[in-house]
Amino acid sequence: NAGVTQTPKFRVLKTGQSMTLLCAQDMNHEYMYWYRQDPGMGLRLIHYSVGEGTTAKGEVPDGYNVSRLKKQNFLLGLESAAPSQTSVYFCASSYRTGGIGNTGELFFGEGSRLTVL
């Protein structure tokens, strides 16, 4: 059972370039999330999705776009990368329980380390 898989695991971009991070989960979870993790800042939510075809903004959505065309996939896009987007990105998924505010355990991928020069 693969769980949550993120690709790529490492990427170096130049300022202004675009890229997409792919997250795939095989647990049939309704909810999916994209977080970024920076030193001393913990996990900050970028965007999330409560189901196929739906997305919502999190705490730090600027500069990112997302799509959830299939239930098992959640894509995070950077249209014009900036050095401030250098970070480790984590995708997570969870079952639908009592609503997005009462979700159960989050299952995380191994992370994607992005460096923007």
Place this chain on the structure above:
Amino acid sequence: TQLLEQSPQFLSIQEGENLTVYCNSSSVFSSLQWYRQEPGEGPVLLVTVVTGGEVKKLKRLTFQFGDARKDSSLHITAAQPGDTGLYLCAGAGGNTPLVFGKGTRLSVIA
């Protein structure tokens, strides 16, 4: 906006010592989760506490949820090098996804 403050931010102790990590907020949460993250990996859930005053034990780890459901603590007895990692608390409630604290980075030296 719900905020979770974790303390201390960093902790370095000798093997065999005891320690406590705190997670505090001014907001009430319906439940609180604790995760541990090792280098190069994603966080993994340790425990979820739901009821005010609840105490859960996981081997040498003891988790407590405050009576008012605004705070929580993690106590490790006789720490071992394998306990090294980043400990994150996360609060659930309301109409928003989990809110994470900034974490406590623990280093246990043999």
